[in-house]
Amino acid sequence: MSEATPVNLPDHARDTTGTAVNKAAHDRRSFLKWVWGGLKTALAALLGVPALIYLADVGRRQRPLRGFRRVARLSDILQHGKTSATTGKRIYEVVVRETRRDAWMIHPNQVLGRVWLVHDPNQKIEPNDPQSALVAFSAVCPHLGCSVRYDAMDDRFSCPCHAGVFDLSGQVLEGPPPRPMDRLQVRLVPDKSSSTNPPDYFVEVDYQEFVPDIPQAIPRS
Amino acid sequence: MWQSWYNWLEERFGYQRLKEFLTSGVTSRSHRWRYVWASGLTFVFAIQVLTGILLMFAYSPGSASAWGSVYFVQYELPFGWLVRGLHHFAAEAMIVLMAAYLLHLGLTGMHLPPGEAVWWTALLLFAATMATDLTGNPLPWDQKAYWALQVELNIIGGIPGLGPLLQYWILGGTEAGQLTLTRLYALHVVVLPVVLAFLLLSHHLALRRYLQQEEKMDSENGTRSHGRWRPQVARVVLLVILASLCLIPQAMPLNSHHDRPAGQEPASDTAETRAWLRWAYLGRSGCGAALEAPADPNVDYPIARPKWTYWFLFQLRKSLEGPWASWATVFGPVVVLLVLFVLPLAGRGRARWWIHCVSVVLLLVLATAIAGLTAWAWWNDYGPSASAEKFQEELHKQRDRAQRAIQLAARGIPVEGPAELLRRDPRTRGRELYQTHCATCHGFGTLIPVKNAVAPDLHNFGTQDWIYQLLQRMRDETSVESQVMPQMASWLRREYERAARADARAQKAGEPPQATARLEEDLKRIAAWLAAHPRRAVPQEGPQRQAFEQDTSAFARGYLAYETHCLRCHVYSGIGGGDTNGPDLTGYGDADWLRGLLHAPYSRQYYGPSVVRWSRLANPRSWMPAFRDTENANAQLWQRDWERTWNELEQMVPENDEKREQRLQAMRRVCTTLHLSELDRELIIRFVLNDDRLVFGGPAVLP
Numbered sequence: 001m002s003e004a005t006p007v008n009l010p011d012h013a014r015d016t017t018g019t020a021v022n023k024a025a026h027d028r029r030s031f032l033k034w035v036w037g038g039l040k041t042a043l044a045a046l047l048g049v050p051a052l053i054y055l056a057d058v059g060r061r062q063r064p065l066r067g068f069r070r071v072a073r074l075s076d077i078l079q080h081g082k083t084s085a086t087t088g089k090r091i092y093e094v095v096v097r098e099t100r101r102d103a104w105m106i107h108p109n110q111v112l113g114r115v116w117l118v119h120d121p122n123q124k125i126e127p128n129d130p131q132s133a134l135v136a137f138s139a140v141c142p143h144l145g146c147s148v149r150y151d152a153m154d155d156r157f158s159c160p161c162h163a164g165v166f167d168l169s170g171q172v173l174e175g176p177p178p179r180p181m182d183r184l185q186v187r188l189v190p191d192k193s194s195s196t197n198p199p200d201y202f203v204e205v206d207y208q209e210f211v212p213d214i215p216q217a218i219p220r221s
Numbered sequence: 222m223w224q225s226w227y228n229w230l231e232e233r234f235g236y237q238r239l240k241e242f243l244t245s246g247v248t249s250r251s252h253r254w255r256y257v258w259a260s261g262l263t264f265v266f267a268i269q270v271l272t273g274i275l276l277m278f279a280y281s282p283g284s285a286s287a288w289g290s291v292y293f294v295q296y297e298l299p300f301g302w303l304v305r306g307l308h309h310f311a312a313e314a315m316i317v318l319m320a321a322y323l324l325h326l327g328l329t330g331m332h333l334p335p336g337e338a339v340w341w342t343a344l345l346l347f348a349a350t351m352a353t354d355l356t357g358n359p360l361p362w363d364q365k366a367y368w369a370l371q372v373e374l375n376i377i378g379g380i381p382g383l384g385p386l387l388q389y390w391i392l393g394g395t396e397a398g399q400l401t402l403t404r405l406y407a408l409h410v411v412v413l414p415v416v417l418a419f420l421l422l423s424h425h426l427a428l429r430r431y432l433q434q435e436e437k438m439d440s441e442n443g444t445r446s447h448g449r450w451r452p453q454v455a456r457v458v459l460l461v462i463l464a465s466l467c468l469i470p471q472a473m474p475l476n477s478h479h480d481r482p483a484g485q486e487p488a489s490d491t492a493e494t495r496a497w498l499r500w501a502y503l504g505r506s507g508c509g510a511a512l513e514a515p516a517d518p519n520v521d522y523p524i525a526r527p528k529w530t531y532w533f534l535f536q537l538r539k540s541l542e543g544p545w546a547s548w549a550t551v552f553g554p555v556v557v558l559l560v561l562f563v564l565p566l567a568g569r570g571r572a573r574w575w576i577h578c579v580s581v582v583l584l585l586v587l588a589t590a591i592a593g594l595t596a597w598a599w600w601n602d603y604g605p606s607a608s609a610e611k612f613q614e615e616l617h618k619q620r621d622r623a624q625r626a627i628q629l630a631a632r633g634i635p636v637e638g639p640a641e642l643l644r645r646d647p648r649t650r651g652r653e654l655y656q657t658h659c660a661t662c663h664g665f666g667t668l669i670p671v672k673n674a675v676a677p678d679l680h681n682f683g684t685q686d687w688i689y690q691l692l693q694r695m696r697d698e699t700s701v702e703s704q705v706m707p708q709m710a711s712w713l714r715r716e717y718e719r720a721a722r723a724d725a726r727a728q729k730a731g732e733p734p735q736a737t738a739r740l741e742e743d744l745k746r747i748a749a750w751l752a753a754h755p756r757r758a759v760p761q762e763g764p765q766r767q768a769f770e771q772d773t774s775a776f777a778r779g780y781l782a783y784e785t786h787c788l789r790c791h792v793y794s795g796i797g798g799g800d801t802n803g804p805d806l807t808g809y810g811d812a813d814w815l816r817g818l819l820h821a822p823y824s825r826q827y828y829g830p831s832v833v834r835w836s837r838l839a840n841p842r843s844w845m846p847a848f849r850d851t852e853n854a855n856a857q858l859w860q861r862d863w864e865r866t867w868n869e870l871e872q873m874v875p876e877n878d879e880k881r882e883q884r885l886q887a888m889r890r891v892c893t894t895l896h897l898s899e900l901d902r903e904l905i906i907r908f909v910l911n912d913d914r915l916v917f918g919g920p921a922v923l924p
Contacts, residue, residue, distance in 0.1 A: 043464065047268070047307070050300035051275055053501060057298055099633075104289040104297065106633025108917065 068187060068204040069096055069112075074134075075200050077119045084155050089168055090119045091150050093139065096207040113207050114139035114147060115184060116157065118168055125188065125201070136186040136205050137170050143177040145212045157181065178215045184208065245429075255329060258322035259428055261459045262346070263421055265315045272308040273410060280360070282406040284398045285638035287362035288515040292630045292639070295504045295512050302504025306471035309510035312354050314466040316530045319347045320591075327561075327584040330577040335434045337565035338427035344562060346420045349413060356409040358528055362402060364619060367516030368525035370397060376538075379547040397518075476511040478624065514622040515639035524615045526602070533594035536601075557587065625649055629915065645900070645915045651908025654901050658848065676845070677702050682909050683810030685745075685752035692744050708790075708834070709803065716740060716786070743782040750779020754811035758794045792826075802830035815906045819848045820859075823892040824866050832891055833873045836884040848897035863894070 071094040081090035098112040116137040123133035137157070141148045146161035156173065157166040164175035171180050188201040209220045231237055279298060281290040294301035323343055326332050332340035359370040374397070378388035393400020503509070514520075527535050538550040560583070568576035602612045622643060629642040643649045656669055659679070664671035666680030677694075681687045694702045695710040696717060703710030717740065724734035759780055760766045769777055783793060783806070792798035792805040805826045808814045822845045823829045835844060849859055870892075874884055897905075903916040 047271075050303050050501075051271070054275060054298055054300040054304050055278065101633055104293040104630065104634050105286075105636060107636060 066206060066208055068185070068206050069098070070189075070202050071096055071115065071205050072117065072203045073191065073200050074119070074125075074188065074203060075196070077117055077134075077203070078121065081117070081119065082150060082152050084168060085152075086155050087120070087168060088122065090117075090121060091168070092117045092119070093150070094203075094205070096205060113209065115205050115207065116148070116150065116181075117186075117203060117205075125198075131186075134186055134188065134203070135169070136184040136203075138182040138184055138207070138210070140182065140209060140212075141177060142179045142182055142210065142217070143175070143213060148181065178213060179217060182210045182217050255325055255331060256428065256432070257459050258318065258325065259421075259425060261463060262315065262318055262322070263425070265311050265318060265463060266417060266421060268307060268311045269315065270414065272304050272311070273414070275304045276308055277410060282360065282402045284362060284402055284516070285636075287360060287402055288512075288639040289630065289634040291361040291363075291512055292627065292634070295509060296502070296627065296631070299498070299501035302502075302509035303471065306504075306509035307468075310466065310468075310470050312357065313528070313530060314463060315350050316354060317466070318463075319343075319350050320588075323347060323561075324584055324588055327564075327580050330573075330580070331431075332580065333565050333568035333573055333577060336431050339424065339431050340565055341562065342420055342424035342427050344558065346417070346424060348558070349417050349420055353409060353413040353417060354528070354530070356405045356413060359405055360402065360409065361512060362516045363513035363623070364516055364520070364522050365511075365513045365525075367397065367518070368522045369527050370401070372525055373527065376547070376550060380551050384551075471509050473508070476507045476509065476623075478505065478507050478627075512623065512627070513619060514626040514643060517640040517643070519640075519644075520622075522619070524612055524619065529595070529599075532598035533591045536594040536598040540597075622649065632915075635915075635917070642915070645904070645917060647904050647907035647912060647914075647916065651904035654905050655908050658895070658897060658901075658905065662845075674701055676705055679909050681911070683752060683754070685748045688748035688751050688810075689745055692748070706831075708831070712790075743786060746775070746779045746782040747787065749775055750783060751806065751809045753779075754808050754814070755780070755806075756794070756808040756811075759796075761796065804828060810910075812903075812906050812910060812912070815909065816902070818845075819897070819902055819906070821847050821849075821862070821866060823847065823870065825869055829866065829870055830873065832888055833870060833884075835891060836874070836887040844891040846893040846895050848895050848902060850898050850902075851894060851896045853899070859894075867892070 072092065077090050077092040081092035083090055094115050094117060096112045096115060097109050100107045100110040100112075116139055118135045118137070120133050125133050137148075139148050140146075141159040141161065141164055143159065143162055143164050146159050148157050148159045148164075148166065150156075151158045156168065157170070158164065159175070159177070162176050164177040165173040166177070166181050167173055169180075170183060185206040187204050189204055191200040191202055211218045211220055276294065279290055279294045279301070281287060291305070294305050296302075326336070326340055326343060355373065359366040374388050374391060377391070378384050380387070389395065391401065391404055392398075393404055526532070534550055534554065537553065538546055541549050564576060564580050564583075568580075600606075600609075602609055625646065625648065626639065626642050629646060630639065635641045635645075652668070655663075655665060659665075660669050660671050662671070662674060662676040664674045664678040664680070666678060668680065671678075677691060691702055692713060694700045695706065695713050697703060698710070698714075700710075717737070720736035720740045723736035727734045727736070753776065755776060757776070760769055770781065772778075780793075783791075787793075787803075787806070788797035790798065790803035792803075792807065794807050798805070802825065817824075818827050821827065823832050828845065832844060847863075850856065851859070870888060871885065874881055874888075878884060900916060906912075907914065907916060
């Protein structure tokens, strides 16, 4: 890239005759060169920076919002839930549905996740704090995300993929899962329209997903 | 270190030779204005390639997805408006540049030998640019694009011989849709850009050879070469012109705004208040290229126009009549292009000067004709004339639709496609349906005024104000309301008269008159109560009842007022009525109530007993017909339902009535059923109730 190579010389540094140019012309040319370079850089930045931001497209779309969603009535669990042979608890699977947003598309009423509800009919219902009487587990296996199912024969939860086994309180009995089943927040809301005694409740679950295959239950961001 | 790296590159790849090849043609002569065009075109082409690639990261060619993806680029992706706007306006700039370049070449005689290769490649470039533009315009699949494509393809189809075949191939069948888009897309992003790149390269090579020739002639003739400072100035000026061509139209916020309904903003939008982020989403303020409502073959679009760069062809076609019209628009440009193409062949030797003169005249005439036709087209649509006014009116209507579609798209586009946004929007489609089905009798405020309405205006139906105003209008015997609900109206007038009498008595006794004021107070309370569409049961006895009577809530006050005045005729929650069987007021005015009303207004629950009373009149005014789907699978069911209701109505006419047969006949005439699909019914209900949610298959909703 030596100055002597004529091909490498910029257009303006050359004269048709090939003789040296005077100083004034040189100054003018270097000024124009500077303006030209500046313009090119400005234009490149003007287009390049937005282009990069456009391509990066970060943090705009989110997972469905958190919040309590109505999934069942307490009477459903009592009527349709399976009864644990050893503890008398009722085990019932519910589906959490939500409108999903896929870029510009919207899919109403999609399955957000499945939840296992474990209800102990012998415990007294405290609507504000039902933790002792009603527990909600995410059906997503904490190992690698398969669907955990209830095994009525052995009265325990099991994951079909890698043979993880949990008891009714979600603790790991066998297999690779690094932590117990993920508990979800649950609450009971009195059903004002019900005429039964004791009154019926709506079960509401705050569904969320957790990072798989680590010992702690950390919500996915 | 850089040097060794460079040396290695040079040794292994020999880039230096390529560089030498690329720069070898550059001489002082390349600074003349006429050589700047080609560089400018290359620059714009580069912008098109870059922005095009960026757009491809989001665009999805498909009749159900294209509009949504373009919407997404324009309004949801950061700087998407800029990328799309650049691509859009640079395309226009490229056509303008091409035209100016050709004009410059022709006027300066550069198209004649030895410049014929320059001229021919330039002409081919022009055609290829137009083709790229024409295949790109329909890609957003909005109304404008869709209808312009229809016209363009019909013109192509009019070419004798190959035309219909070409039309069929581009459409991918006989209708514009999925295949049309994918074919246009393939042409636009791969085939034509490759052709363009090849032509640009050839053009540059031809231009360089021409320069060398020119230089040789100059040195032979001893002509002085041009100044040295020109290249920079020329480039700077050109760059500024190009940049402003691409950027200025974008900065004008002329397009649809993206005003999300309150409470619909995604959580992350709060961060967008930051200044630089506002730049990223300037498309929401209407900057950048326009996006119209999604393409919908069902919706009339009487203002189909091509892009302004083709207005001259459009105007030519419009101003010609008969079989010549298609000939002129299809063959006219082809013939002109061919003539331009062969000009250099004729311009050899001594004929050169003459051909140059002919070319100058020809090009000037062409340019004037194109400019004139374009101006004429503009004048027709934007000038001061009746047809322009009509065009403007329609344009505004379409812009409103676009605005609404974009507002709705912010909530997400259904899988069925973006056209469903407006088809299922109560405010758009519901209003149209109201116009067709309801506006023969019911007005709707200033939005849909109806002359000689024979039924109440339904603007703000079911609100407290509407109900109260309805009651007040009934006091006037000549009003529509008192004519369609005569019993209710006469009862109301009697109540007011009684209150007035009580006031007069009180005045005589020297007490303050309160009866009228109390009646009005009660009516207001009832209106407020009804406006809440009450459905809750009220305790009728026991301590709960006592507690309810002490309740000061609007519901309790309203219910108690209802009990005093209306209970005798109107049922609420299974109680009351009996006397004259007025309509059931349980949930009055909510969607469910309206659904039932539309389904069978003649049922006992609604205005059935009134129908019986009406039949006493010799000439009953038109009565609300039933609206329901008479074509779906449930039609049989409804028919049975109707028979049951008819039996009920029949029994309400006394057996000993001497005019029984005539009355039954009149009732039958009044109880007509008109077809209305369930979707349309829901759209009308939501429109009347000012409920903005889209309707998806009957009552299921999308928030």
